[in-house]
Amino acid sequence: MKYKTRFRKITFAIVLLAITAGLCACGMFPEFEADIEENPESQTEKLIVIGYSQLGSESIWRTANTASMQKAFTKENGFFLIMENGRQRQENQIKSIRSFISQRVDYIVFSPVTATGWDTVLQEAKDAGIPVIITDRMIDVADESLYTAWVGTDAHAEGKKAGQWLEQDLKKRGLQYEDINIVILTGTEGSSAADGRSAGFKEVAQRYDNWHILAEGCGDFTPAKGKEVMKTFLKEYSDIDVIVSQNDDMTFGALEAVHEAGLTTGIRGDIIVISFDATREALEMVKEGTINVDIECNPEQGEAVVELIRRLEAGEEVEKKNPVEEEVFSISNVGLHMDERTY
Numbered sequence: 001m002k003y004k005t006r007f008r009k010i011t012f013a014i015v016l017l018a019i020t021a022g023l024c025a026c027g028m029f030p031e032f033e034a035d036i037e038e039n040p041e042s043q044t045e046k047l048i049v050i051g052y053s054q055l056g057s058e059s060i061w062r063t064a065n066t067a068s069m070q071k072a073f074t075k076e077n078g079f080f081l082i083m084e085n086g087r088q089r090q091e092n093q094i095k096s097i098r099s100f101i102s103q104r105v106d107y108i109v110f111s112p113v114t115a116t117g118w119d120t121v122l123q124e125a126k127d128a129g130i131p132v133i134i135t136d137r138m139i140d141v142a143d144e145s146l147y148t149a150w151v152g153t154d155a156h157a158e159g160k161k162a163g164q165w166l167e168q169d170l171k172k173r174g175l176q177y178e179d180i181n182i183v184i185l186t187g188t189e190g191s192s193a194a195d196g197r198s199a200g201f202k203e204v205a206q207r208y209d210n211w212h213i214l215a216e217g218c219g220d221f222t223p224a225k226g227k228e229v230m231k232t233f234l235k236e237y238s239d240i241d242v243i244v245s246q247n248d249d250m251t252f253g254a255l256e257a258v259h260e261a262g263l264t265t266g267i268r269g270d271i272i273v274i275s276f277d278a279t280r281e282a283l284e285m286v287k288e289g290t291i292n293v294d295i296e297c298n299p300e301q302g303e304a305v306v307e308l309i310r311r312l313e314a315g316e317e318v319e320k321k322n323p324v325e326e327e328v329f330s331i332s333n334v335g336l337h338m339d340e341r342t343y
């Protein structure tokens with residue numbers, strides 16, 4: 001009895017299949033066939049899947065950097081973007097990278113919140129055969145083969161530009177032999193952006209015995225912490241001549257603290273202000289003279305990363321290190337660049 005039932009079931013299935021195939025062939029399910037006809041290559045054209053770990057959303061600059069990546073990694077450009085926010089914590093970014101590995105993405109792209117601590121997870125990505133592209137900040141790994149390429153900003157060069165600008169400005173004002181008291185608001189601890197800018201600035205500062213770095217304090221690239229640290233500096237030192245603030249967001253907080261202390265800043269002020277990022281809001285302040293100079297840090301990196309991936313997909317060799325273009329803005333040239341600034 002059981003055998004007969006099974007036989008009947010198989011026969012029914014075969015007949016049903018034959019009818020369906022026949023109906024398809026004579027166009028009984030046009031919507032299905034239409035899918036194939038309209039997008040014949042849709043069955044073959046594969047989107048490149050990108051697992052992207054952005055370090056956080058701590059600043060105006062970061063928002064622009066994220067937007068640049070989202071604008072580049074679109075379906076129209078042939079990409080499927082999986083983006084995760086690390087909320088400024090390395091463990092979140094490591095979790096995201098591990099999840100991208102288990103999802104077998106085609107590329108992992110990430111902006112590292114700090115420079116060290118990536119060797120193990122990048123070895124896992126390498127073992128899984130997934131290329132890693134680093135954006136924005138740099139990492140410090142024992143084995144550079146753990147990442148395929150880097151597209152980002154040269155923090156050390158930015159710091160050096162800040163020192164060289166101060167050299168020139170003091171000379172222009174005839175102050176090059178005066179005692180110059182400097183405080184530094186540093187960015188996220190252990191980040192290549194903060195460490196690079198500090199090292200680059202100090203490379204110039206060490207040439208001058210009359211330049212005194214009174215204090216350095218971590219403002220973590222945010223306005224609130226920038227203000228908090230600047231307030232402690234103003235309580236401790238009555239004769240600050242220069243503020244070196246490693247991003248515009250911290251500068252905005254620091255300016256509030258300085259003005260609340262009854263002091264002024266800028267080209268006609270009590271304190272010289274050197275800032276980094278060159279966001280539109282800060283460039284407006286350069287134009288009106290309350291910030292003396294802004295060292296550009298270019299967040300528009302998405303297109304360059306897409307270009308790299310296209311070349312990798314074509315089997316081409318790519319440069320390991322790909323720094324983006326960056327300028328220095330002071331009252332003498334800021335007017336020429338205001339309109340093009342979108343962030």
Ligand code: GZL
Binds near residue numbers: 249
């Ligand atoms: C620099 C970038 C820094 C910016 C800050 O490349 O990592 O992080 O200077 C941002 O505004 O928070």
